[in-house]
Amino acid sequence: MRTFxxxxxxxxxxxxxxxxxxxxxxxxxxxxMSSVPIASNSTTQKAESVPLANVSExxxxxxxxxxxxxxxxxxxxxxxxxxxERKAGILFWIDTLxxxxxxxxxxxxxxxxxxxxxxxxIELQAALLQKLSTTAPDRALNFALNRDAPQRFSMIRSVYAxxxxxxxxxxxxxxxxxxxxxxxxxxxxxxxxxxxxxxERLQDIAAEFGYEQYAxxxxxxxLTEHKIENPREIWYEIVNLANxxxxxxxxxxxxxxxxxxWIEENGLEILxxxxxxxxxxxxxxSIISQILADIPTSRPEELFDYIVNNLGDRAAEVIDISExxxxxxxxxxxxxxxxxxxxxxxRFRQNLMTRAVYNWANDNPREILEQLKQLPPRxxxxxxxxxxxxxxxxxxxEAAKFIMQVAxxxxxxxxxxxxxxxxxxxxxxxxxxxxxxxxTTDPMRASFIGPLTRSLVQTDPQGAFxxxxxxxxxxxxxxxxxxxxxxxxxxxxxxxxxxxxxxxLLPQVxxxxxxxxxxxxxxxxxxxxxSQQALNLATQLKEREKAEFYQGIxxxxxxxxxxxxxxxxxxxxxxxxxxxxxxxxxxxxxxxxFSTKEIVRLKKHINEKDMKLLNQIREIDISxxxxxxxEIINELYLW
Numbered sequence: 145m146r147t148f149x150x151x152x153x154x155x156x157x158x159x160x161x162x163x164x165x166x167x168x169x170x171x172x173x174x175x176x177m178s179s180v181p182i183a184s185n186s187t188t189q190k191a192e193s194v195p196l197a198n199v200s201e202x203x204x205x206x207x208x209x210x211x212x213x214x215x216x217x218x219x220x221x222x223x224x225x226x227x228x229e230r231k232a233g234i235l236f237w238i239d240t241l242x243x244x245x246x247x248x249x250x251x252x253x254x255x256x257x258x259x260x261x262x263x264x265x266i267e268l269q270a271a272l273l274q275k276l277s278t279t280a281p282d283r284a285l286n287f288a289l290n291r292d293a294p295q296r297f298s299m300i301r302s303v304y305a306x307x308x309x310x311x312x313x314x315x316x317x318x319x320x321x322x323x324x325x326x327x328x329x330x331x332x333x334x335x336x337x338x339x340x341x342x343x344e345r346l347q348d349i350a351a352e353f354g355y356e357q358y359a360x361x362x363x364x365x366x367l368t369e370h371k372i373e374n375p376r377e378i379w380y381e382i383v384n385l386a387n388x389x390x391x392x393x394x395x396x397x398x399x400x401x402x403x404x405x406w407i408e409e410n411g412l413e414i415l416x417x418x419x420x421x422x423x424x425x426x427x428x429x430s431i432i433s434q435i436l437a438d439i440p441t442s443r444p445e446e447l448f449d450y451i452v453n454n455l456g457d458r459a460a461e462v463i464d465i466s467e468x469x470x471x472x473x474x475x476x477x478x479x480x481x482x483x484x485x486x487x488x489x490x491r492f493r494q495n496l497m498t499r500a501v502y503n504w505a506n507d508n509p510r511e512i513l514e515q516l517k518q519l520p521p522r523x524x525x526x527x528x529x530x531x532x533x534x535x536x537x538x539x540x541x542e543a544a545k546f547i548m549q550v551a552x553x554x555x556x557x558x559x560x561x562x563x564x565x566x567x568x569x570x571x572x573x574x575x576x577x578x579x580x581x582x583x584t585t586d587p588m589r590a591s592f593i594g595p596l597t598r599s600l601v602q603t604d605p606q607g608a609f610x611x612x613x614x615x616x617x618x619x620x621x622x623x624x625x626x627x628x629x630x631x632x633x634x635x636x637x638x639x640x641x642x643x644x645x646x647x648x649l650l651p652q653v654x655x656x657x658x659x660x661x662x663x664x665x666x667x668x669x670x671x672x673x674x675s676q677q678a679l680n681l682a683t684q685l686k687e688r689e690k691a692e693f694y695q696g697i698x699x700x701x702x703x704x705x706x707x708x709x710x711x712x713x714x715x716x717x718x719x720x721x722x723x724x725x726x727x728x729x730x731x732x733x734x735x736x737x738f739s740t741k742e743i744v745r746l747k748k749h750i751n752e753k754d755m756k757l758l759n760q761i762r763e764i765d766i767s768x769x770x771x772x773x774x775e776i777i778n779e780l781y782l783w
Contacts, residue, residue: 217252234271243280246272250287273299277306285318289326300326301333308337316349327353335362343385360391364398375406383421392427399431400438407439415450433458437466444472445479452487460492469496477504485520497523505530510546516555529562536566543567544578548588560591568599576600576611584616594630601637609634609649617656628657635661639668659689663696670701675708679715694720695727695781702728706737710745725749726758727780733762 241249252258253269260268276284281303288299300322307315312334319330331353335346343363350359364382372378379402386392399422406414418435422428432455441447448468452459463469472480481500487493501523504512509531512519519527535543547563550556567575579596582589593615600608612631631653639646646665653661662681669678678697682690694716701709716724725746732738738746750758757779764773 217258231267231271234268238271238275241275243276243283246276246279247283247287250276254291270302273302274306277303278310281307281310281315282318289322296326297329300329301336304330304333305337308334312338312341316352320352328355331355331358339366357391357394360386360389360394364394368398368401372402372405375402375409378402379406379418380421387425392425392431395428396431396434400435403435404439407441412441412443412446412450415447419454429458433462433465436462439466441468441471444468444475445483448472460490464492464495469499473499473503477501477507481519494522498526501527502530506534509535513546513559517552525558528559532559532562533566536563536570540567540570540574553587556588557591560588561595564592564595565599568596568603572600572603576604576607579611580614590615597630597634598637601634602641605634605638605642605645606649609638609652613652613654617654628660629654632657632661632664636664636668639665643668643672659685659692662689663693666693666697667700670697671704673705675701675705675712679712690717691720691723692781695724698724698728699731702731702737703735706742710738710742713746713749721749722751722754723780726754729758730761730780 238246250269250272253260253265253272273284273287276287284303284306285300288296288303291299304315304319307318315330315334319327319334322330331350334349335341335358341349343359346359346363347356350356364386367378367382379399382395382398382402386395403418406418419432422432436447436451436455439447448463451462451468455462469480477500481497481504484493484496484500487496497520501512501519505527512527512531513535516524516528532543535546543563547556547559550559564575564579567578575596579589579593582592593611597608597612597615600611609631612629612634615630617629631649635646635649635653638649643665646668650661650665662685666678666681669675669681682693685693698709698716713721713725728738728746729743729750732743747755757776760776761780764776769777
């Protein structure tokens with residue numbers, strides 16, 4: 145009994161090793177069926193229950209034997225829940241099956257009508273195929289070839305791996321009878337299984353399949369896939385062989401692994417020898433990039449310097465595809481930023497500087513904000529935005545305190561805008577409350593409320609509008625030349641997605657920006673196809689404001705529905721028609737909204753004075769107008 149048990153365990157271990165090489169690859173069936181209990185009337189051929197092994201050696205009280213039965217149908221099997229017990233049970237009784245029985249069971253694993261879980265079915269199929277590949281590989285191959293790709297390829301590899309280990313010559317002869325695609329997978333599996341074969345033998349085998357270079361691929365891989373004890377010797381063995389056989393393009397990954405081992409043994413100083421041994425051969429140029437990109441290093445700055453100083457035009461490519469700059473930015477972003485600034489101006493330099501700034505802002509946002517003026521102008525915006533984002537996420541109060549202490553008004557305004565955008569994302573209510581508590585005379589308030597309202601307008605449009613009303617008119621969005629309230633801009637944004645809410649809020653707009661707000665909202669209604677409601681807004685305006693309103697909506701109207709504009713043009717106030725028609729005729733020369741006949745109709749509304757103005761503007765070079773020219777153009781909008 146002990147001998148039988150010992151034999152069973154040995155077989156089980158052997159098959160488990162084989163199963164590990166194929167079980168994950170054989171994704172053969174797709175179903176969501178689960179295993180079902182054995183029915184009371186099911187018929188099974190029961191073998192004698194045999195204790196396989198103790199489940200636990202740690203606790204004798206918990207020891208229990210695994211009892212295995214051999215049914216005749218796959219869905220009559222009861223699979224243990226524990227993975228090891230399940231695999232051990234399968235392998236133990238499979239060893240007792242004949243080849244005919246194994247084939248029968250394999251066919252059952254492809255029967256979708258049988259109620260067996262996907263995992264159990266795959267594990268059983270892998271074990272059966274492994275067993276048959278060892279005892280009757282030709283029958284195992286026949287089963288594999290009857291499957292569909294890609295499962296067929298996985299099974300072919302499994303069959304030939306086992307076959308090559310037992311009889312490589314017969315495996316090769318069989319593989320040569322397959323079609324090109326299947327034979328490739330068979331050859332790859334044979335080479336994977338027989339890493340003991342010498343290069344000459346590999347070349348002979350590969351030549352029979354027409355894949356001569358594949359022998360070198362496998363040989364170089366065999367030399368480097370395990371721990372490399374003598375990297376210098378292996379390096380030159382691969383390089384010299386590749387040069388003689390003209391297969392340099394097969395050396396990339398293997399030489400990369402050797403280079404890593406060599407550098408770990410001798411340090412970066414060995415790079416000179418590594419590169420000088422291959423740099424004279426053009427076919428290695430792409431390999432050099434791959435090798436250097438694969439080198440892990442705790443001294444990225446030193447490796448960076450070496451690459452920049454020795455690889456010339458290829459330096460940027462190597463650094464881009466490697467982790468060198470990322471590691472350097474993590475270790476010393478300030479030092480990296482300082483050094484890469486001296487490189488020639490290029491996209492490569494800009495990318496490196498941006499990466500350094502990103503890491504610096506992420507690691508120490510306060511420090512980079514304090515030194516913001518020392519950064520190149522093009523990087524200040526991204527640096528402040530990233531730093532404020534980090535600062536605000538961790539401590540909005542600290543970020544606000546820091547910004548309020550910035551002495552430079554321009555820089556403070558810039559930081560306040562970034563801060564507002566970020567704080568709204570973190571806590572919009574707190575951001576709004578903080579802004580409302582700022583003194584109206586504080587410059588920080590004007591800098592903060594503008595971007596805050598822009599950030600709030602989509603999530604809390606009414607709150608954004610109310611906040612804009614609290615901002616002084618002469619500080620509208622930081623533009624002192626525009627004496628309109630910031631609520632005009634907010635209302636215009638609201639109208640783009642909720643015109644009804646904009647109409648409800650319109651009466652609250654302060655007088656200084658009322659005409660502009662009505663014009664903007666009228667244009668929004670025009671864009672939505674509601675021209676009559678747009679015209680009705682004019683009834684709520686003063687006479688002087690109506691001229692600006694009609695002129696504003698006419699330009700928008702001409703772009704979106706010129707025919708509808710002409711149909712309604714006679715209803716415009718008589719005092720506005722000439723100047724508006726002049727503007728439309730000029731705009732048409734650029735946009736082409738109207739036909740020749742429609743332009744003739746519009747010109748009939750233009751009086752002699754505006755016709756003279758029209759001709760004057762036509763003579764102006766719009767691309768570079770003088771101050772006098774601008775005054776003439778401005779007359780078009782004076783009422």
